[in-house]
Amino acid sequence: MKYIDEFRDGALAKHIAERIAAEVKPDHHYRFMEFCGGHTHAISRYGVLELLPPNVRMIHGPGCPVCVLPIGRVDLAIELALQHDVILCTYGDTLRVPASGGLSLTKAKARGGDIRMVYSAGDALQMARDNPEKQVVFFAIGFETTTPPTALVIRDAAREGLKNFSVMCSHVLTPPAIRAILDGGRPSAGPPPAGSAPSGGSDPCEAGERGGHGSHETAEIEGFVGPAHVSVVIGSDPYAKFAQEYQKPVVIAGFEPLDVLQAILMLVRQVNEGRAEVENEFTRAVTPHGNLNAQAVMDDVFELREAFEWRGLGTMPHSALQIREKYREYDAEARFNLGYRSVPDNKACECGAILRGVKEPRDCKIFGTVCTPENPIGSCMVSSEGACAAHYTYGRFRDIPVVAATEGAEA
Amino acid sequence: MCLAIPALLVEKRAHDQALVELGGIRKPISIALVPEANVGDYVIVHVGHAIGLLDPEEAQKTLALFAEMQSRTAEVQP
Amino acid sequence: MRVDHDNPPPNPPNQASAVKKTYTRPLDIRHGRIDMGHGAGGKAAAQLIEELFLPALDNPFLRQGDDGAALPLPVFPEGPGQLVMATDGHVVSPIFFPGGDLGCLAVHGTVNDVVMMGAKPLYLSASFIIEEGYPLVDLQRIVQSMGVAAREAGVPVVTGDTKVVEQGKGDGVFISTTGVGLLPPGVSVSGRNARPGDVILVSGTIGDHGVAVLSQRESLAFETTIESDTAALHTLVADLMAAAPGAVRVLRDPTRGGLATTLNEIARQSGVGMRLQEAAIPVKPQVDAACELLGLDPLYVANEGKLIAIVAPEAAEAALAALRAHPLGAGAARIGEVTTDPHHFVQMDTRFGGRRVVDWLSGEQLPRIC
Numbered sequence: 001m002k003y004i005d006e007f008r009d010g011a012l013a014k015h016i017a018e019r020i021a022a023e024v025k026p027d028h029h030y031r032f033m034e035f036c037g038g039h040t041h042a043i044s045r046y047g048v049l050e051l052l053p054p055n056v057r058m059i060h061g062p063g064c065p066v067c068v069l070p071i072g073r074v075d076l077a078i079e080l081a082l083q084h085d086v087i088l089c090t091y092g093d094t095l096r097v098p099a100s101g102g103l104s105l106t107k108a109k110a111r112g113g114d115i116r117m118v119y120s121a122g123d124a125l126q127m128a129r130d131n132p133e134k135q136v137v138f139f140a141i142g143f144e145t146t147t148p149p150t151a152l153v154i155r156d157a158a159r160e161g162l163k164n165f166s167v168m169c170s171h172v173l174t175p176p177a178i179r180a181i182l183d184g185g186r187p188s189a190g191p192p193p194a195g196s197a198p199s200g201g202s203d204p205c206e207a208g209e210r211g212g213h214g215s216h217e218t219a220e221i222e223g224f225v226g227p228a229h230v231s232v233v234i235g236s237d238p239y240a241k242f243a244q245e246y247q248k249p250v251v252i253a254g255f256e257p258l259d260v261l262q263a264i265l266m267l268v269r270q271v272n273e274g275r276a277e278v279e280n281e282f283t284r285a286v287t288p289h290g291n292l293n294a295q296a297v298m299d300d301v302f303e304l305r306e307a308f309e310w311r312g313l314g315t316m317p318h319s320a321l322q323i324r325e326k327y328r329e330y331d332a333e334a335r336f337n338l339g340y341r342s343v344p345d346n347k348a349c350e351c352g353a354i355l356r357g358v359k360e361p362r363d364c365k366i367f368g369t370v371c372t373p374e375n376p377i378g379s380c381m382v383s384s385e386g387a388c389a390a391h392y393t394y395g396r397f398r399d400i401p402v403v404a405a406t407e408g409a410e411a
Numbered sequence: 412m413c414l415a416i417p418a419l420l421v422e423k424r425a426h427d428q429a430l431v432e433l434g435g436i437r438k439p440i441s442i443a444l445v446p447e448a449n450v451g452d453y454v455i456v457h458v459g460h461a462i463g464l465l466d467p468e469e470a471q472k473t474l475a476l477f478a479e480m481q482s483r484t485a486e487v488q489p
Numbered sequence: 490m491r492v493d494h495d496n497p498p499p500n501p502p503n504q505a506s507a508v509k510k511t512y513t514r515p516l517d518i519r520h521g522r523i524d525m526g527h528g529a530g531g532k533a534a535a536q537l538i539e540e541l542f543l544p545a546l547d548n549p550f551l552r553q554g555d556d557g558a559a560l561p562l563p564v565f566p567e568g569p570g571q572l573v574m575a576t577d578g579h580v581v582s583p584i585f586f587p588g589g590d591l592g593c594l595a596v597h598g599t600v601n602d603v604v605m606m607g608a609k610p611l612y613l614s615a616s617f618i619i620e621e622g623y624p625l626v627d628l629q630r631i632v633q634s635m636g637v638a639a640r641e642a643g644v645p646v647v648t649g650d651t652k653v654v655e656q657g658k659g660d661g662v663f664i665s666t667t668g669v670g671l672l673p674p675g676v677s678v679s680g681r682n683a684r685p686g687d688v689i690l691v692s693g694t695i696g697d698h699g700v701a702v703l704s705q706r707e708s709l710a711f712e713t714t715i716e717s718d719t720a721a722l723h724t725l726v727a728d729l730m731a732a733a734p735g736a737v738r739v740l741r742d743p744t745r746g747g748l749a750t751t752l753n754e755i756a757r758q759s760g761v762g763m764r765l766q767e768a769a770i771p772v773k774p775q776v777d778a779a780c781e782l783l784g785l786d787p788l789y790v791a792n793e794g795k796l797i798a799i800v801a802p803e804a805a806e807a808a809l810a811a812l813r814a815h816p817l818g819a820g821a822a823r824i825g826e827v828t829t830d831p832h833h834f835v836q837m838d839t840r841f842g843g844r845r846v847v848d849w850l851s852g853e854q855l856p857r858i859c
Contacts, residue, residue: 004416092855092857229463230413393848414859416781436782437711
């Protein structure tokens, strides 16, 4: 596959890894955050960590829309399916996210909810056209990469005058999340969303103190590997203010493992040279201003929410999107009069700390024992790019010394 | 985050639809977000939509960067 | 007395003329649908069997029309063998997919289960649960496909059953097949037999079936056809066993959960670890591309015409050659080795030069956006 295979070349990987090893200062501990879950997944899947010198540490960031989706939002989706008898369309990623009452969308489906997986927002719209007698709701999640397609279907629905289609918008924005990481120890700014109150949670496992608020600490991060495809849409310009204000280098990296390695090399160089700039490794797809068409479409349909609760990062102002007044007819929260209820995480769950890069999956008491991909307690384990799932699926063999393989197995 | 993949645009269709090809398979997608894309261009595909164009020249430059034969001299600092 | 209009009482003797033979309208296969009567065991059911099932599955055992079948068993010169039995339920959706359908899948799946024990497959039974309203023409297509598959495999469907459930209580058709075979004395092929140092072979490209079926979902449709690999593997296994006698430790077909899940099962059963080489695992470029687009990993995608063979190292070359010489094994490859590992990890050297664990599949593998 062109423009994919070349960027996975193992020989080139060794080459870049050697240069990283040659250029790191031996007594310096480099700590970089790969913001984007796709990069976390790539690092794990390709075993990139093994190619890095031991004094370069990668910290997993919160750029995983499933991981930062609060339980309360999944509860709303389940409510729509079970109580409002809608056809609830969702991307595959959200189906297994654990919500309140021991439910998930998959479990709600087993209870009779009409929940259907779609590959594209357009499929949800088609579902509405094909089922005129039922209400169809699209559970829209994702960062700026996934938002423009949602905007398009809302505009299409409006143009066609569809009466049975609406969107439950849970789209979030990347720059505020980066700011939250960089702000570190400051308490969360802004009031909690209107109508929310911490709920006791009906599931005994979920009861417990509300994690995150006021107790944020963030790992000391020296630089960021910036998201690939979000940047295709928003461009590289938006990151400049973080580099300047916080004096941290940002290197936007493509999605393939060679891209990630090269970006790490570029970050090492910036740190060594005392620079704090935005560099673009993914020049084949990212421009300074991004995709202006996509930005215009998003701007036409969406506006900023006053505040939005992020799982693990607390409530943040101007960090998420809602549907504008002119398209309010297609807003499921308005149409079905949904009231958001904040639900705290399981007390033992360390997703919040992990999302902020303060702890590692291994540091969580329930990692790999109670909390596994089969029985995920928190969203870091559900999404395949969540730090916990990635580590469990691809890397946990490193936690345990493995008895040496027989001679035949050593390549 | 966003699983997206570069694919070759092989056919443009009505209503902002197009056909892309990747590794021998062909899939219909929307190019509403990248209306300037043409047959022969590579587009980045995410959830059934093209979200951006791939610049082949820049791709070549990046590959060349990876294959840089000279290591840069490490700057040793006290 | 209830009047049976199909069998009117004979005319009283003082009336002349013979009773006319009743006319039974043949099944309207083109336009007809299954109704509750077809499962009731009466005339309608008998007609369904006579006109739809029997012509498609035809064999002397089935034609006897008994509730069961009395079956001769071959005898091995070396001594008595062991009976091997395997059963499988088939619920694939969609029922018709590129490269196959529910019918041939039901035959191949169970024949392969018997064959993976090292046994010679002999007979099949088939139980159908059909939803009221299911079109007869589609049912015929499925059963005909079963018949062809059974004949090609040399494994007849010797007995069967049909039930009908109310509309809405079934997904068209479910088929459950049970197969029996005979294991020659001295042959032991089991998931428990893998030992460190053994070589892991796969008979061809992985992921074909799962992607073929998934690509039939409307939203995931590709305009290039990827075909299922569904096939009966008994002759492939026969060639393999002949080329590496006594050296084939484990045979398994990586169906649901794919290669990765099957290897993990074997690792756990045998109490060993495994080390694979990613570059050696054969995947069709189209399957690779389809998986990239959908965010799937071919290692976890179902196969229906492939096998994993774990063989003693000294026989590995001969085993691989035997697989490659057979049409169903042309793409066979050596993909790794069995290791000693108390944690039973299946590890893989990635194409990229790193190393990762290839874990069990958790839940269903779904296309993803992230």
